[in-house]
Amino acid sequence: MELTRHFVATVYLVNDGATALHHHDRLGLRLPPGGHVERAELPHETALREAREETGLDPVLVDDSPTVASPTARSVPRPRHLLLEDINVCDGDVEHQHVDHVYYARVGSRAVDPGPDEQPASAWDWYTPADLRAADVDPDVRDLGLEAVETVAAD
Numbered sequence: 001m002e003l004t005r006h007f008v009a010t011v012y013l014v015n016d017g018a019t020a021l022h023h024h025d026r027l028g029l030r031l032p033p034g035g036h037v038e039r040a041e042l043p044h045e046t047a048l049r050e051a052r053e054e055t056g057l058d059p060v061l062v063d064d065s066p067t068v069a070s071p072t073a074r075s076v077p078r079p080r081h082l083l084l085e086d087i088n089v090c091d092g093d094v095e096h097q098h099v100d101h102v103y104y105a106r107v108g109s110r111a112v113d114p115g116p117d118e119q120p121a122s123a124w125d126w127y128t129p130a131d132l133r134a135a136d137v138d139p140d141v142r143d144l145g146l147e148a149v150e151t152v153a154a155d
Helices: 043-055 129-134 139-154
Strands: 004-015 018-024 029-031 034-036 081-090 093-106 124-127
Touching: 004 043, 004 139, 018 139, 029 139, 034 043, 043 093, 093 139, 124 129, 129 139
Parallel strands: 004 093
Antiparallel strands: 004 018, 004 034, 018 029, 018 124, 081 093
16 A cells, blocks of 8 residues: 655635534534645645635635745745644555645635635534634644634734
């Protein structure tokens, strides 16, 4: 068996002390927007594109990383976290993993208006810290959602 890894990006969108999660039908999980990094994209571009496609919102990344620039190099927004996620496990062996670049972003509205090929707006809910603590979500989603709300509020 060969292990396959894909680069993906996720963004926790925050508005007025809450973060947006949707019910992912195939996985049966509540997750923030995100998806696979396409060939010509950088991870932060993927996070922003996926958020726009999935929610119709226009996110602004919260990025406090130092900027470095020269004629041949530039800084790119640094993810808040890099996660190695087991996607397919068969008989105890991991077959597929995602290297997930996790970002936090601010949005000016909670009016979710997904693109035509996306899950409907009704699949999305906004979670305050209290909601996250009470919700049946994976521990990493809860912890990152809490941190995203706190980080955006402090920015």
